[in-house]
Amino acid sequence: MSATLPPIGCNGRGAQASSRERPVSLAEPPIEEQFRLVRESGAFDCFDRLPMPGQVDTYLRCIERFGLPVHTASWFYALGRDEALLADKLRLAAEVGASTHNVMLHWHDATGRPIGDDEVADFYLRAYDEGMARGVEPAFELHVNMWSEDPRRVAPVAEAVRRRGIPFHFTLDYSHAIFKMGNAQELAICGLTEDVASGRAVLDPFQPGNFVDQWLEMGIVRWLQVRSVAPNGPRNRWSMGDSGEAVAAVPEHSIFPYAKGEPGRGILYPFTEPAPGEWHSPWDTGALACTREVVRKVLAYHRTHEDSPLRWITTEMINLPDYAHNARFSLIGQNAAIARFVREQWAALRGTGPG
Known part of the structure; x- marks a missing residue:
């Protein structure tokens, strides 16, 4: 164990x-304020973020001052444009002590062409070679607008990498699958409609044959990212996509038809009940069942398998338009509540107090 x-x-x-x-x-x-808020919440062991150029010294000061190491860092890439950028981001990750770099690789290349599984595997191998030379391993994420928005692609890519004798590290953010459950538009975007209806693709973590169980049994889940989300949850109507600003992780060529004046996608649901006026939609604790079940599954697997590859857990209640932009609850408070839930679930598995 x-x-x-x-x-x-x-x-x-x-x-x-x-x-x-x-x-x-x-x-x-x-x-500095981000580090302080994470430390003062009392819920976290580390800080998860990639520094921008020119921020490394600030990060190193904050790591020492607040006692929060940086183990993990993320960025997003398009084939045919960002190959050189990958090396730059791996260097920045290494300079602040991160040992895993989460890679979000867009569904389309720089020209707008959808990329194939073989191209994803090749980019992983490139990231592995360049990263391991710096002591930073890659992990590829389950994420909307990325190659993995269709979760059926994960196993074939992982197997293609492993056939080359290289371990495939996966970042499991299952909010990007749960929110599609029962949502006809979201299922159709990546061609899941028929396979979900027939049971060939199982998103529901409570049902046999689901993707979470598949990936855990493959031994690829390196990093668990936890964002609470509801099946077919409400879109973020407090963020209407009319700022004209470029938004992180939303590519120029998007699989989703983003449009000015349209609400953000519904990839976040409060983990604790918002007070009146803090959230745009009704709240029901039952909507969190799938999020909670994924955490339980991953922790149970880790607890019962000595060879579990899981190394990192992060909370992902973030500020972008598809998530919590313009919400009026405490964002750091929501993240801290999830972290405490993770610790409680681990303690329950071990039969001990939280820790």
């Missing part, structure tokens, strides 16, 4: 002391 819970980090995009008076903003607090 695995006796140790991996360290739990908070994504820096979730480090905002937001409220009814100060809604969640795309304009983020300084890095």
Whole structure:
């Protein structure tokens, strides 16, 4: 059995002391403030974010001052444009001590052409070679607008990499699958409609043959990202896509038909009940069942398998339009509540107090 819970980090995009008076903003607090909020929450072991060029010294000071190492860092890439950028981001990750770089690889290349599984595997191998030379391993993420928005592609890509004798590390953010459940538009975008209806593709983590169980049994889940989300949950009607700003992780060529004046996708649902006026839609604790079940499954697998590859856990309640932009609850508070839930579930598995 695995006796140790991996360290739990908070994504820096979730480090905002937001409220009814100060809604969640795309304009983020300084890095020092992000580190301080994560530390003062008392819920986290580390800070999850990639520094921008020129921020490395600030990160190193904050890591020492607040006692929050950076183990993990993420960025997004398009084939045919960002091959050189990959090396730059791996270098930045290494400079702040990160040992895993989460790669979000767009569904389309720089010209707008959908990329094939073989191209994804080749990019993984490139990231592995370049990253391991710096002591930073890659992990490829389950994420909307990326090659993995269709979860059926994950196993073939993983197997293609492993046939080359290289381990495939996967970042499991299952919110990107749960929110599609029961949502006809979201299922149709990546061609899941018929396979879900027939049971050939199982998104529901409570049902036999689901993707979470498949990936755990493959031994590829390196990093668990936890964002609470509801099946067919409400779109973010408080963020209407009319700012004209470029938004992180939303590519020029998107699989989703983003349009000015349309709400963000519904890839976030509050983990704790919002007070009146803090959230745009009704809230029901039962909508969190799938999110909770995924956490339980991953922790149970890690607990019962000595060879579990799980090394990192992060909370992912973030500020972008498809998520919590303009919400009026405490974003850092929501992240801290998820971190405490993870610890409680681990303690229940071990029959001990939280830790």
